[in-house]
Amino acid sequence: MSGLKIRALILTGDGLNCETETAQAFQMAHFESEIRHLNDLISEKMTLNQLSLTYSVIAFPGGFSFGDELTSGKVLALKIQYRLGWNLTEYVARGGLVLGICNGFQTLIRMGIFGREVSITHNLRGHFINKWVKVTPHGNKCVWLRGLGTFEVPVRHAEGRIILGSTRRTEMLDKMNHLGMTCLKYDVDLNGSEESLAGLSDSSGRIFGLMPHPEAFIRWTAYPDWTSQPARASSPGQGLAIFENAYKEAASAK
Amino acid sequence: MLRFYHSEEVDGLGGFVLARIEVGLRPDFEDSVSKRLLRRIELFDFNLRKKIRWARLLEVYWLDIAVPREELIPAITEICWDKVLQWVFTGNLMPSAAGKSGGLQDLMQESPFRPGKFWGIERRFRAGVTDNVGRALIEAFEIVLGRSLSQARASSGGLWLVEGPDLNEDGLAIIAREIFCNELVETWTLVPEELLKKNDRFHQERIKYDLPKIPRQGSESIEIFELKNLEASALEDLSQKKYWGLSFIEMKAIQEYFSEPSEQEIRKSKGLLEPTDVEMEIFSQTWSEHYQHKIFNSKIHYQEKDSDLIPRQIENLFQSTIRATAIEVGRSWLLSDSHENSGIYSFDEEDAFCIKVETHNFPSALDPYGGALTGIGAVNRDILGCGLGAKPIFNFDVFCLASSDYAKPLPDRILHPRRILDGVRRGIEHGGNKTGVPTINGALVFDDHYLGRPLIYCGTGGFMPRRSGERSCEFKQVLSGDRICMVGGRIGKDGIHQSTLSSFSSLALDASSSLPAVQLDSLTQKRVMDFLLEARDQGLYRAVTNNGAGGLSLSVGQMARLSGGAILDVGLAMTKYPGLKPFELVVSESQERMALAVPPEQMPQFLLLAEKRGVEVSDLGEFTQSGRLEMNYSKQRVADLDLKFLYEGLPQLELTAFWEGRPSAPEQGLGSAQACLDSLIGQGGDILLHLLGQPNIASKEWLIRQYDHEVQGMSVIKPLHTVISGTLTALSGPNDAGVVKPKVISDRGLAVGCGIQPKLSEIDPFLMAQASVDEALRNILCVGAEYGTSDCITALVSSFCWPDPLRSPQKMASLVRACYGLREAALALSIPLVSGKDSMKNDFQGKCEGRPVTLSILPTLLMTAVGRVSDIKLCRTADFKAVGDCIYLLGGSQFGLWGSELMFMLNQKGDIKPTIQDERGFRTGEPSWTLARKVYSWIGGAVGKLQIRLKSLHDISEGGLLVAVAESLIARGFGAALHISVGVNGWEFLFGEGFHSFVATVSEEFSKSIELEWGELGVPFQRLGIVQSPPYLEVSLVDPESSTNLKSLFKVDVKRIRSAWSKEGYWE
Structure with missing residues (x-):
């Protein structure tokens, strides 16, 4: 096993802006992180096959792709679908893992990863919010959340209200609960999100998207009350576990 | 055949269709954006808000995409319509998901008020302004259709559907003008219910009419001015008429x-005779107050009555004060000390940082958001x-505004302060959040002197490697032969004369020939930022500079000085549309553009990378060593100026300044010592609660949380400390300064904090400047910046906003005094002043209720302190951490009430009338720099070793000591028992403001040893009390001799403190 590099691909370009800290989080969890510009992958015509062979993880980081115009994540989703044509479900079926954070999560939603009946829109209070919240994993399907209890992370978004198609809402919710897709919830109602959902996974549990920023809590000194426990200043933050879970999973597959 | 198609495409008839698309949330989902708009109306006019019973917002897109209908419809469905979320209305173009009729009446049917009275307010962009949604639409269609659409047009707008039987056209017009639209860049129309139900607005001819037009084409010719025969008055008139702002x-x-x-x-040899408009515009920009700081560089004859601390003859105010301080203090870590750009300072062996503060007062008065x-x-x-380009790693912002509940009549064209705040808040949110730069610090100052001109300070810190390949990153270099490249957004008519206009005090400008409002395309800016940093690391350019104020004239001009000349063809610059005059190309300041010097051998790679990153480059010409700035337009010479004269030929201003001395201190309310103490009993708590709710002190959490203060993952000390565990609702209190950790592998940090004390300007600008320096430094010391150590890095940035000093010798004297106060403080503390900014024309002349008024701001100096933190693990916050900890007053204890927040409040609120006693009359706090150095050297780690035992540290500023203690209690909810000694002037001690003072806590076990260390080092301290578990702030009187409690003065519940401080829900 030693010497075997497990690579994580972190996308950037077109207004994404959390690529550096996301790469750092994967790095801290022992991945080899590579930040790649979307346009370079397009001009190289990176196929799903190459992608699977090279990277164990694809991460869609946070940011404001295309300035959030035409609904958040929309144009980036179109660009990935039309210019790269990656089938992410196929990618995870081959053993890959996918993470979408904030704008990356919105992009996954727009790509239809969590089904055609799921969407996301403006917070109920109608404005951007940067705040630390408690979130709790639900079910045990999501690979990324294995073994995690309640943890704290910051949210930084204006469009985090997850919506289910109103005509089939109950049916959809039952199905998603059954499949273990409703995997992460806020402890309080933050933004009017359906069932206080903070994140979703696909039915395989390998594609995970969430509005909060786990990459913003990989060191204890990022916590807004860390100075009351300075003895822990060198400790990692609670968000790191998510990336470590991915490493365990990816390493076991190698 | 081709030609035929082309004309069809333009007409939008035949095979191709024009589309109008309206999308809105399905009625099942709450429209939170409308809710927000309604809230803004409520804050603006409560009665108007009550008239709207129901509202839904629709996005509107107008498209002219020349593709066949059968391709267009699926593409629109894919791009513009989220079926889970939205309904779409396109007239007859495509089927709607809505109800029976497929029109807006389906949405009206879902309103609880049927039949109601509905209206639509439609907004769309004016011709020629940036439309980010329109740009995104075209990119999206290019992606989906798989081809380039260079001829396509798309624009965006909004349609707000509102219902209310009492709404009429007048009320709706107010809503449109004041809330829904920004009339500088948008127009609006009211649409009555009958028309909303019809499909007229989707007709081809109508869409064609609504699509954005290219602004009326002007002639591309140049104008010639026969200057040589003009008399004095004619010269001045010409300058006025053309907005050149030249004296x-x-x-x-x-x-x-x-x-x-x-x-x-x-x-003659170049085919030019008399000066051209291009040349005069270049002079106007290069010799502007904005660029040349003429007032700051003036020669001054200064006079004052009593003292001669300040020289009577000042050769150059800037050189004698600010610049001289940087030279006298001098530091090896100052890598580059350019005042115009930012200075560059070493962070460690590998990296450097820089910091810059700008003001955008005039544009924000016109258009707060933009x-x-x-x-x-x-x-x-x-x-x-x-330098070679630094990455922005944090922003900080300070706004000075009139009070948000200003109720007197507003002068013509002046926006209400609340609207300004709402607009600038959204502007900073979008400007910072969307480009991924965290907003880590800031301040809000409310004072009605800012009614005529709000002050909007925007600051940014940057980080860069010290070397890139062979090159040292702190220096710019330009060689003859390097290509002149402009990258980023295209040039339009927006932003012409912006910086020169800011020198005019009237807002009534003739804007017919240009659009002074500027907008930002944040996506293009982000792309440019990413591209430039990548190009820097690949060594693809030699120099870069912001193409900001003054446009190409200044960016190319300044770089040309490095090589010794430039020749360019401004006609090669990419434009948003044809028809721009040569002078407009040269001075347009619209955004997202940078100018670069690219070595010719690197051009192919440079262009290739730009193309890959979706960034446009205009190759305009080359740098030379001709000694001249030469500009062509389509091969015709339009400007040819001697660089040396252009940059050094400006005549120095000579001004007189006269200082009358401080006004006399207020005397009302003076009473006996006993009366003073008695008046505190019972009343002290109420005064504290009132103070905590004062706009200058109250929580800014509602604002802070709308800014991303954590992106980039570096944050260590955020604007607020927050206690989350154990409570469902996290509670937050204020921090003194922000700290970031710029490098993954290093535990070093950077602290940034602000000091701003404009109220003291009314007493003495000298004192005001000293207080601003002291406050800024104290703020960064609180969080853990070093001071006085051999390798400490601390720098001060000064940003002056002044009422026009040319108006009177008194105003000029206030500037001189502030500069000398600043110099004295910086020298005494041995901190270099490294870069700065000034804005000198912050006056408003206009009319209020038909009468002429002149409004001037308070002379305002924002000091920004930036300091390195050697180990972020030792950073501190202001909150009291544990029950039983000892509370100390550390440092200065001479507080004054004159100019304090308390006095300001008492002047506003007639209902509180405390007795304030002092035989000497009212006083101000005064600095003692010797004391300051002792205190700061200890806190900053230069002497002693127990500073690591400080569990909290908070500076005493607005509101005084008691407010500082209260703020430290808010988040965690502990209480505190404080004692005042008999004989202390209670009002001054609890509510006075002064210099060099902090509230600190230390755990009981270390209190003896730390007191011993303070004693040995001569650091003044006073034990104030302890942190207690009962949630009350209690103040009692003690006899210092016997340490016995004599009586309780007052007691306040921390819950009341918290609710007084956090007026949550007031704004949003």
């Missing part, structure tokens, strides 16, 4: 320059253009 003396110097025989000979948005964009680009 008679300056015009005269330019006239003489053009008539010199040697110059005429050169010009002004602040572009302010943050511009200062980000200044950092990007610093």
Whole structure:
């Protein structure tokens, strides 16, 4: 096993802006992180096959792709679908893992990863919010959340209200609960999100998207009350576990 | 055949269709954006808000995409319509998901008020302004259709559907103008219910009419000015008429320059005779107050009554004060000390940092949202253009505004302060959040002197490697032969004369020939930022600078000085549309543009990378060593100026300044010592609660949380400390300064904090400047910056906003005094002043209720302190951490009430009338720099070793000591028992403001040893009390001799403190 590099691909370009800290989080969890510009992958015509062979993880980081115009994540989703044509479900079926954070999560939603009946829109209070919240994993399907209890992370978004198609809402919710897709919830109602959902996974549990920023809590000194426990200043933050879970999973597959 | 198709495409008939698309949330989902708009109306006019019973917002897109209908419809469905979320209305173009009729009446049917009275307010962009949604639409269609759509047009707008039987056209017009639209960049129409139900607005001819037009094409010719025969008054008139902002003396110097025989000979050989409009515009920009800081560089005859601390003859105010301080203090870590850009300071062996503060007062007065948005964009680009280019790693913002409940009549064209705040808040949010730069610090100052001109300070810190390949990153270099490249957004008519206009005090400008409002395309800016940093690391360019104020004239001009000349063809610059005059190309300041010097051998790679990153490059010409700035337009010479004269020929201003001395201190309310103490009993708690709710003190959490203060993952000390565990609702209190950790592998940090004390300007600007320096430094010391150590890095940035000092010798004297106060403080503390900014014309002249008024701001100096933190693990916050901890007053204890927040409050609120006693009369806090150095050296780690035992540290500023203690209790909810000694002037001690003072806590076990260390080092301290578990702030009187409690003065519940401080829900 030693010497075997497990690579994580972190996308950037077109207004994404959390690529550096996301790469750092994967790095801290022992991945080899590579930040790649979307346009370079397009001009190289990176196929799903190459992608699977090279990277164990694809991460869609946070940011404001295309300035959030035409609904958040929309144009980036179109660009990935039309210019790269990656089938992410196929990618995870081959053993890959996918993470979408904030704008990356919105992009996954727009790509239809969590089904055609799921969407996301403006917070109920109608404005951007940067705040630390408690979130709790639900079910045990999501690979990324294995073994995690309640943890704290910051949210930084204006469009985090997850919506289910109103005509089939109950049916959809039952199905998603059954499949273990409703995997992460806020402890309080933050933004009017359906069932206080903070994140979703696909039915395989390998594609995970969430509005909060786990990459913003990989060191204890990022916590807004860390100075009351300075003895822990060198400790990692609670968000790191998510990336470590991915490493365990990816390493076991190698 | 091709030609036929082309004309069809333009007409939007035949095979191709034009589309109008309206999308809105399905009625099942709450429309939170409408809710927000309604809230803004409520804050603006409560009665108007009550008239709207129901509202839904729809996005509107107008498309002219020349593709066949069968391709267009699926593409629209894919791009514009989220079926889970939205309903779409397109007239007859495509089927709607809505109910029976497929029109807006389906949405009205879902309103609880049926049949109601509905209206639509439609907004769309004015021709020629930036439309980010329109740009995104075209990119999206290119992606989906798989081809380039260079001829396509798309624009965006909004349709707000509102219902209310009492709404009428007048009320709706107010809503449209004041809330829904920004009339500088948008127009609006009211649509009555009958028309909303019809499909007229989807007709091809109508869409064609609604699609954006290219602004009326002007002639591309140049204008010639026969300066040589003009008399003095005619010269001045010409300058006025053309908005050049050049004085008679300056015009005269330019006239003489053009008539010199040697110059005429050169010009003749280039086919030029009399000065062109391009040349005069270049002079206007290069000699602007904005660029040349003419007032700051003036020669001054200074006089004052009593003292001669300040010289009577000042050769150059800036050189004698600010610049001289940087030189005298001098530090090896100052890598570059350019005042115009930012200075560059070493962070460690590998990296350097820089910091810059800009103001955007004039644009924000006109258009708060756009002004602040572009302010943050511009200062980000200044950092990007610093040295070889630095990455913006944090923003900080300070706004000075009139009070948000200002109720007196507003002068014409002046926006209500609340609207300004709402606009600038959104501007900073979009400017910072969307480009991924965290907003880590800031301040809000409310004072009605800012009614005529709000102050909008935008600051940015940057980080860069010290070397890139062979090159040292702190220096710019330009060689003859390097290509002149402009990258980023295209040039339009927006932003012409922006910086020169800011020198005019009237807002009633003739804007017919240009659009002074500037907008930011944050996506383009982000792409440019990413691209430039990548190009820097690949060594693809030699120099870069922001193409900001003054446009190409200044960005190319300044770089040309490095090589010794430039020749360019401005006609090669990419434009948004044809028809721009040469002078407009040269001075347009619109956003997202940078200018670069690219070595010719690197051009192919440079262009290739730009293309890959979706960034446009205009190759305009080359740098030379001709000594001249030469500009062509389509091969015709339009400007040819001597660089040396252009940059050094400006005549120095000579001004007089007269200081009358401080006004006399207020005397009302003076009473006996006993009366003073008695008046505190019972009342002290109420005074504290009132103070905590004062706008200058109250929580800014509602604002802070709308800014991303954590992106980039570096944050260590955020604007607020927050206690989450154990409570469902996290509670937050204020921090003194922000700290970031710029490097993954290093535990070093950077602290940034602000000091701003404009109220003291009314007493003495000298004192005001000293207080601002002291406050800024104390703020960063609180969080853990070093001071006084051998390798400490601390720098001060000064940003002056002044009422026009040319108006009177008194106003000029206030500037002189502030500069000398600043110099004294910086020298005494041995901290270099490293870069700065000034804005000198912050007056408003206009009319209020038909009468002429002149409004001037308080002389305002924002000091920003930036300091390195050697180990972020030792950073501190202000909150009291544990029950039983000892509370200390550390440092200065001489507080004054004159100029304090308490006095300000008492002047506003007639209902509180405390007795304030002091035989000497009212006083101000005064600095003692010797004491300051002792205190700061200890806190900053230069002497002693127990500073690591400080569990909290908070500076005493607005509101005084008691407010500082209260703020430290808010988040965690502990209480505190404080004692005042008999004989202390209670009002001054609890509510007075002064210098060098902090509230600190230390755990009981270390209190003895730390007191011993303070004693040995001469650090003044006073034990105030302890942190207690009962949630009350209690103040009692003690006998210092016997340490016995004599009586309780007052007691306040911490819950009441918290609710007084956090007026949550007031704004949003």
